[in-house]
Amino acid sequence: DVVMTQSPLSLAVTLGQPASISCRSSQSLVYSDGNTYLNWFQQRPGQSPRRLIYKVSKRDSGVPDRFSGSGSGTDFTLKISRVEAEDVGVYYCMQGTHWPPLTFGGGTKVEIK
């Protein structure tokens, strides 16, 4: 199984400041079709998860452009350019290249300092 490792475990950020979350996979996530199936999800307190980013860097409809994804191979990053209060929650990366199983990172909790 592909292991997804996120860091840090938690992050306290001042409003308006940037935040960055790292996700590393135990093997390359490049699929045979040339795509890299790496997703990022946000889970606000008490809510269902919501996908923010798919295929490393493609933002879902309705996701603010302060969220961006980057990376390749085994190293990926989710960046929030200016953290807002509504960004509080837990963020998960997930690989969809090698299955079964699909695997999630352990999560990074983002809170306001």
Added chain:
Amino acid sequence: QVQLVQSGVEVKKPGASVKVSCKASGYNSNNYGINWVRQAPGQGLEWMGWISIYKGNTNYAQKFQGRVTMTTDTSTNTAYMELRSLRSDDTAVYYCASGYNYNDFDYWGQGTLVTVSS
């Protein structure tokens, strides 16, 4: 606008079974799939398996093989996840998520809390 609506809270005894439903609306065709993901209290997300609504084929996480069955009823656009031989560590919120491919999680249900307790 696609919506997934899940069934309500369940309380089960160890050894029992639970069947959670996920009703989809807003899709123009059956050419999509449903992933099931669970989240134990205070823990992260765990993938359980996937079912194609169109073809009915499934793929389960090895951890749940033999204990889980995912099915669909295309007449009502409803997917089901049955988990048997429940244990206390199966206590979790169970989510369904849909998309056109197995690795798409475009839409999520509201979650179903399953509590396993004697």
